[in-house]
Amino acid sequence: MAMTISQNCVFCGACELECPNTAISPGADTFEIDPARCTECIGVHSEPQCRLVCPAEAIGPDLDNVETYESLTAKRAALGV
């Protein structure tokens, strides 16, 4: 599944720099993750890098966008990144 950013975000921008899929961008009140581009870092890193670097524990699983390992792998390939 994609990851998502909560209202705990302190707008530091650290997550955006770590995303291999350019899935993260600044929103109005928090940074935001595009579920069409987030692949949980599968195939690149062993765990979601955005969650790893977030100082505010603001990033967690997006339960509205649950996906299989296979679909995440296919999404990553389709991104061409």
Ligand code: SF4
């Ligand atoms: S889990 Fe990985 S791919 Fe998804 S938003 Fe975070 S850094 Fe980007």
Ligand code: SF4
């Ligand atoms: S690393 Fe965490 S606190 Fe910083 S912009 Fe990303 S979600 Fe917000």
